[in-house]
Amino acid sequence: MSNITFDNVKNAFAYKSDKELKQSKFLFSTMGYPLFVPIATRVTPLIMKFGLPIVNNLVRKTIFKQFVGGESLQKTEPVVKSLYKHQVKVILDYGVEGKEGDENFEEATKEFIRVIEYAATQPNIPFISIKVSSFASSKLLKALNEAPRLRSGIHDHEEQEADWEKVEDRMFSICEAAAINGIGVLVDAEESWLQDPVDRLTMEMMEEFNKEKAVVVNTIQLYRHDRLNFLKLSHKIAQSRGFILGVKLVRGAYMDKERARASQLNYPSPIQNTKQDTDADYNAAIEYCIRNIETISCVVASHNEKSNLLAASLIEEKHLPLNNNHVHFSQLYGMSDNITFNLSNAGFSVSKYLPFGPIKDVIPYLMRRAQENSSMSSQSGRELSLIKKEILRRKATAV
Numbered sequence: 001m002s003n004i005t006f007d008n009v010k011n012a013f014a015y016k017s018d019k020e021l022k023q024s025k026f027l028f029s030t031m032g033y034p035l036f037v038p039i040a041t042r043v044t045p046l047i048m049k050f051g052l053p054i055v056n057n058l059v060r061k062t063i064f065k066q067f068v069g070g071e072s073l074q075k076t077e078p079v080v081k082s083l084y085k086h087q088v089k090v091i092l093d094y095g096v097e098g099k100e101g102d103e104n105f106e107e108a109t110k111e112f113i114r115v116i117e118y119a120a121t122q123p124n125i126p127f128i129s130i131k132v133s134s135f136a137s138s139k140l141l142k143a144l145n146e147a148p149r150l151r152s153g154i155h156d157h158e159e160q161e162a163d164w165e166k167v168e169d170r171m172f173s174i175c176e177a178a179a180i181n182g183i184g185v186l187v188d189a190e191e192s193w194l195q196d197p198v199d200r201l202t203m204e205m206m207e208e209f210n211k212e213k214a215v216v217v218n219t220i221q222l223y224r225h226d227r228l229n230f231l232k233l234s235h236k237i238a239q240s241r242g243f244i245l246g247v248k249l250v251r252g253a254y255m256d257k258e259r260a261r262a263s264q265l266n267y268p269s270p271i272q273n274t275k276q277d278t279d280a281d282y283n284a285a286i287e288y289c290i291r292n293i294e295t296i297s298c299v300v301a302s303h304n305e306k307s308n309l310l311a312a313s314l315i316e317e318k319h320l321p322l323n324n325n326h327v328h329f330s331q332l333y334g335m336s337d338n339i340t341f342n343l344s345n346a347g348f349s350v351s352k353y354l355p356f357g358p359i360k361d362v363i364p365y366l367m368r369r370a371q372e373n374s375s376m377s378s379q380s381g382r383e384l385s386l387i388k389k390e391i392l393r394r395k396a397t398a399v
């Protein structure tokens with residue numbers, strides 16, 4: 001096992017002022033109150049619709065500041081610069097979700113291309129991330145996911161076929177801009193009932209753009225019990241067609257929603273039975289990717305210390321350069337700084353996934369972060385104890 005440790009809080013929070021650290025402590029403590037997050041995640045999206053300035057301000061100064069880079073691309077600049085000082089890279093994520101209609105889809109496509117062009121001017125933004133549902137209607141993705149015949153490209157309705165062609169064009173123009181500008185595109189994984197067409201389209205783009213290096217990267221959610229096999233199948237296809245497979249490995253963000261829908265509609269849940277099963281497949285996926293590092297480029301996207309340690313150890317065991325091009329680490333902005341900054345200090349290639357966008361449009365993203373951090377037994381407990389440790393360390397060393 002690697003000697004790297006994730007306990008060094010001085011490294012972890014070097015980029016935060018005392019005031020910022022106290023604000024984070026307040027936020028994580030609040031999110032730990034048992035009823036706070038369940039109530040806040042229901043009420044906040046409704047209140048935000050009315051645009052009450054007082055609530056807007058409260059959200060901006062607390063959860064938005066912790067997890068989002070700014071309301072616009074330009075406003076992310078101070079965060080990007082401060083991460084650069086610590087050799088931490090950035091994955092820019094235009095975090096607007098849930099907007100339907102051709103006009104919004106075209107707007108999102110333009111914004112992704114603008115983000116790529118901006119990333120190309122910065123020294124530490126190697127990737128951007130995209131969601132296909134930002135430029136394809138969820139109704140269309142769901143229909144394509146459900147109809148096996150459609151998967152072979154034979155579409156039932158002319159209208160659907162025309163809509164799908166538009167989606168393909170949008171995806172192509174984003175990936176083409178990325179290839180021209182030397183920026184990678186990470187395609188986020190979404191709910192299982194939308195995912196099939198996303199996978200298919202992403203594989204097509206990889207075949208087009210990943211001949212020399214991984215420009216396009218798909219996301220594999222290992223909380224799904226079929227995804228380790230899917231990773232291996234994708235690799236086989238990539239090898240037979242002569243392109244580099246790009247994969248971002250995640251556990252998966254929609255577990256409760258997935259289980260609830262499966263039970264409501266009475267089909268077998270796509271989610272693993274236990275957390276241990278998810279962990280086992282996640283770690284097996286890391287091992288598979290690093291074992292096949294010549295033909296797979298992977299992003300270890302996780303806040304799990306054991307999984308990050310495993311990937312770091314495998315890189316060391318194989319005597320690969322720590323910052324090699326085919327294994328990159330990433331954590332969400334506002335979470336697990338102890339992993340990010342200790343990895344960067346040790347010389348690994350690591351980034352923060354940094355969303356940006358108007359407050360009202362990033363609310364779904366913020367609500368997911370609040371839910372993820374609401375259980376004191378898990379992530380927020382760990383975050384809070386590390387923040388407290390650093391506050392105490394700073395007090396003890398103050399002169």
Ligand SMILES: Cc1cc2nc3c(=O)[nH]c(=O)nc-3n(C[C@H](O)[C@H](O)[C@H](O)COP(=O)(O)OP(=O)(O)OC[C@H]3O[C@@H](n4cnc5c(N)ncnc54)[C@H](O)[C@@H]3O)c2cc1C
Pocket residue numbers: 187188189190219221223250251252253254255271272273274275276278301302303304330331332353378379
């Ligand atoms: C850079 C980055 C990009 C991301 N991109 C995406 C994306 O595109 N799509 C997406 O869906 N998510 C994405 N995520 C979120 C990710 O899927 C996880 O929700 C989150 O990172 C928590 O998992 P973990 O590996 O950090 O660690 P852990 O805290 O060890 O794992 C928590 C996760 O384990 C799984 N789990 C928990 N309990 C159980 C159980 N009882 N049975 C089975 N499984 C269980 C769930 O997936 C849960 O989120 C991303 C995360 C990062 C860091």
